[in-house]
Amino acid sequence: MPFLSHGSYRxxxxxDGPAGAPAYVLVNGLTQYSELWxxxxxxxLARGFRVATFDLLGQGASDKPTLFISQxxxxxxxxxxxxxxxxxxxxxxxxxxxxxxxxRYAIAHGERLSGLxxxxxxxxxxxxxxxxxxxxxxxLILGGTSYLQDLLxxxxxxxxxxxxxxxxxxxxxxxxxxxxDVYALQNLMESFLxxxxxxxxxxxxxxxxMILNGEFDFLTPRALHxxxxxxxxxxxxVIIPKAYHAFTLEKGALTADLLARxxxxxxxxxxxxxxxxxxxxxxxxxxxTPFPAGYDHLRAIPVKRALP
Amino acid sequence: MSDFxxxxxxxxxxxxxxxxxxAAFLISAxxxxxxxxxxxxxxxxxxxxxxxxxxxxxxxxxxxxxxxxATSWGLDLSLGYMVASWETAWAPAPIDxxxxxxxxxxxxxxxxxxAVHAGIRPAALLPLEANAQDPFVMALRRIxxxxxxxxxxxxxxxxxTDLAQHRDAVSAAxxxxxxxxxxxxxxLLESIGIGAPAA
Numbered sequence: 001m002p003f004l005s006h007g008s009y010r011x012x013x014x015x016d017g018p019a020g021a022p023a024y025v026l027v028n029g030l031t032q033y034s035e036l037w038x039x040x041x042x043x044x045l046a047r048g049f050r051v052a053t054f055d056l057l058g059q060g061a062s063d064k065p066t067l068f069i070s071q072x073x074x075x076x077x078x079x080x081x082x083x084x085x086x087x088x089x090x091x092x093x094x095x096x097x098x099x100x101x102x103x104r105y106a107i108a109h110g111e112r113l114s115g116l117x118x119x120x121x122x123x124x125x126x127x128x129x130x131x132x133x134x135x136x137x138x139x140l141i142l143g144g145t146s147y148l149q150d151l152l153x154x155x156x157x158x159x160x161x162x163x164x165x166x167x168x169x170x171x172x173x174x175x176x177x178x179x180x181d182v183y184a185l186q187n188l189m190e191s192f193l194x195x196x197x198x199x200x201x202x203x204x205x206x207x208x209x210m211i212l213n214g215e216f217d218f219l220t221p222r223a224l225h226x227x228x229x230x231x232x233x234x235x236x237x238v239i240i241p242k243a244y245h246a247f248t249l250e251k252g253a254l255t256a257d258l259l260a261r262x263x264x265x266x267x268x269x270x271x272x273x274x275x276x277x278x279x280x281x282x283x284x285x286x287x288x289t290p291f292p293a294g295y296d297h298l299r300a301i302p303v304k305r306a307l308p
Numbered sequence: 309m310s311d312f313x314x315x316x317x318x319x320x321x322x323x324x325x326x327x328x329x330x331a332a333f334l335i336s337a338x339x340x341x342x343x344x345x346x347x348x349x350x351x352x353x354x355x356x357x358x359x360x361x362x363x364x365x366x367x368x369x370x371x372x373x374x375x376x377x378a379t380s381w382g383l384d385l386s387l388g389y390m391v392a393s394w395e396t397a398w399a400p401a402p403i404d405x406x407x408x409x410x411x412x413x414x415x416x417x418x419x420x421x422x423a424v425h426a427g428i429r430p431a432a433l434l435p436l437e438a439n440a441q442d443p444f445v446m447a448l449r450r451i452x453x454x455x456x457x458x459x460x461x462x463x464x465x466x467x468x469t470d471l472a473q474h475r476d477a478v479s480a481a482x483x484x485x486x487x488x489x490x491x492x493x494x495x496l497l498e499s500i501g502i503g504a505p506a507a
Contacts, residue, residue, distance in 0.1 A: 008483075066422065066482045067466055144456045174436075182456040183426040186463065 001061060004054075004080045011077045012061040015084065016041060017050030022114070022263055023085045025052045027078065027094030027102050029120075029246070030188055031145075031152065033060035033179050036249065043256035049263065050088070054081050056101070056188070064184035071191050074101045075108065082112060091263045093117035095248050096220065097188065103198055103228075106205045115266045116205065117259060119212040120245045122224040123231070124197035132219060137189045145180050149173045155219055156246035202231035208271045209235040210262045212255065212280075214243030222298050234273040238288065239297070240280045257284035309503025312435040320439025324382035326500045327444050330430060331379040332387050333394060333496050334451060335372050337424045337489070340398035342368035344417050360461045364421070367458055371451050378447035390496070397492055401485075405477030415471070418462045419482045423489040425459035433502065 003010040014034055017023070024044050026037045034053040041051045055062035057077055058069045065073075078101060082090060092113050094102035099121030106116045122129060140148040153162065153169065165172055209232045213225040222239075229237040238258065240247050248255050258280060265271040277291035291297045296305040313322045313330070322330075345365035353359060398420060406412045431452035438445045465471070471478050497503075 066426070066486050067463075067479050141460055142457070144453055171436075178432055181426065181429065183422075183459060183463065190467075 003062075004077065004084070006057070006073065006077045006080060009057055009063040009065060009073075009077075011054055011057065011063070011080065013052060013054035013081050013084075014041075015050070015052045015081075017045050019050070019086060020088050021048055021050045022089040022091065022267060023050040023052060024259060024263065025078070025082060025085070025090060025092045027092070027098030028053075028056055028059060029094075029096040029098050029248075031148065031176055031180055031185065032095075032098070033176070035060075035175075039252040040248075040256045040259070043253065044260060047260040047264075049091075049260065050085070052081055052085060054078075056098070058184040058188045060179045064181055065187060066183070067187070069184075069187045069191050071101065071104060071195075074191075075104045078102075078105050079109065082109075089114035089263075089267060091115040091117065091259070091266075093119060093259060094121070095119040096121065096245065100198070103202070103205070106207065106209075107198065107201045110205055110207050113207045115263055115271075116207050116209040117212060117262060118209070118225075118228060119248060119255070120214060120217055120220050121211070121228065122220045123199045123202055123227055124224070125192065125195060126224065129220065129224070133189065133192060137186065140182060140185055140189070144182055145177050145185060146173060148185065149176060152246075156244050157250055158216070158242065158244055160242075161250045199227055199231060202228060203233065205232045206234065208262075208266045208273055210258070210273075211235055211237045212240060212247070212258065213237060214240050214245055214247040216243065217245045217247075219245040226298060229275055229277070232273075233275070234271075236273045236276045236278060237297070238278045238280050239291070241282055253284045254280065254282075309498075310501060311503070313433045313438070313500075313502065314435045316435060316437050316439070319442075320437060320445075321380065321442050322434075322438060322444055324380040325384065327379045328382045328384050329387070329390075329496060329500050330433070330448075331375045331381075331444070332384075332391060333493070334428070334430060335375050336391055336394040337398065337428065338368045338371040338375075338451075340395065341417075341421055341424060342372060344398075344400075344420070348413075348417065364458060364461060367454060371454065374447050374450065378443035380444060386499075390499075394492060397488060401481075403477060403481045405480075406474050411471075411474075414465070415474070415478060415481060418465050419478070419485040420489075422459060422462040422466060422482060423485040425455040425462065427486050427489050428455070428493050433497070 001012055003012050034055050037053045044051045056074050058064045090113055092102050099118040103118055106113055139151050211225050211228045225237055229235050243251055277297045278288045279291055280288055294304055296303045313326050345361055349361045349365050400416045403412050403415045406415055429452050430448040466478055
């Protein structure tokens with residue numbers, strides 16, 4: 001298990017695939033760990049990519065600072081990993097908290113990236129997100145990691161995914177419960193206490209950017225992703241049908257296919273962001289379709305877009 | 309070496325020699341915290357925050373009491389030496405960079421409690437096949453859950469504004485305390501065949 005050193009802390013990472021190949025760097029969500037990208041590793045390796053994953057500080061097998069974890073340190077740790085990848089094309093993707101860290105990296109070091117894929121992501125804490133985050137933190141404090149998982153599972157995954165697992169949820173939660181410590185998760189959550197919105201800085205991201213948002217994501221709903229689309233010049237927003245916040249877990253094959261296709265289009269010079277809004281296919285390999293013209297993609301019912 | 313306690317006995321119980329060592333370590337650590345909170349607790353409370361001291365003292369004492377009763381004890385001749393080394397480790401250690409002796413003592417106690425409550429996860433040692441109805445198994449789960457709650461007082465104090473000017477000293481002391489407690493815990497686990505604790 002290789003590690004990088006960030007000051008006195010160790011950051012555990014995994015790197016597979018041929019040196020010199022285009023690389024995908026995948027950044028975990030808050031309660032995740034590197035192994036959860038296993039299906040992506042296989043799918044992207046098969047498409048000729050190099051794949052790098054890691055545990056953020058406070059997660060999994062990386063060191064867990066005892067009192068404070070700053071988001072700047074997470075960005076620095078990500079930078080160390082990207083520094084291991086040489087000079088080839090690098091595509092950076094992250095989900096939720098990891099998407100935020102990816103955004104911060106892209107704002108500061110965009111010149112090192114060939115493409116960016118924020119997923120279930122946000123650049124600011126709206127009142128709803130702030131209060132949800134506070135409630136989840138209180139849940140962690142009062143009920144531990146297991147209770148936080150109990151809250152997140154039904155919020156972030158569909159009935160179709162949950163139904164066959166209802167009688168074995170303990171085993172679904174177990175690995176995440178084993179590798180996550182209450183104080184470390186709390187430190188990760190409390191890294192938002194001094195959070196400043198990234199929105200005013202998003203326009204500094206000049207690399208091709210594909211924003212992925214689950215159709216039914218109510219933790220980080222459409223409007224938060226649309227802020228990214230509006231502010232990042234060379235971006236597109238892709239809505240994943242029938243998906244919730246944790247669609248990377250639920251729709252791994254589809255998401256990995258979208259990641260690969262995005263990178264292939266960028267590398268072939270075919271990518272055009274145009275701040276467009278698309279609907280992803282239901283299955284890997286299917287066609288993306290433009291969001292119906294004239295309708296408001298921020299609404300959950302078909303409402304004609306108001307004319308400017 | 310395994311990641312978990314066991315192999316469990318046919319009825320799902322943890323082997324007594326493992327119960328004995330794990331319980332002895334936890335009694336030593338939580339007992340030390342109970343004693344140190346007892347010395348800090350005034351006979352009559354004159355500030356609101358001291359109510360938390362009262363809670364911490366009784367919760368630590370409860371953990372010790374629980375382990376004394378829930379553990380299937382076995383004869384372990386090595387325990388005497390091990391307990392002596394643990395007890396030495398819990399002793400107050402001066403915190404570099406904090407001159408006020410009262411604050412120094414408070415930071416020592418908070419860092420030790422943080423390291424024990426956050427760094428030791430006994431329930432994470434339980435294998436899937438452990439009998440959930442066994443008192444020792446339930447005790448480990450209760451202790452880990454209760455530790456997460458007790459930890460909040462240490463987090464509030466150590467991250468609080470009272471210690472803002474000593475942040476570097478506090479962080480360094482806490483990292484050091486965590487490393488020390490984890491080393492003892494790891495050595496204990498290795499002595500009963502557990503090589504890669506999850507926590």
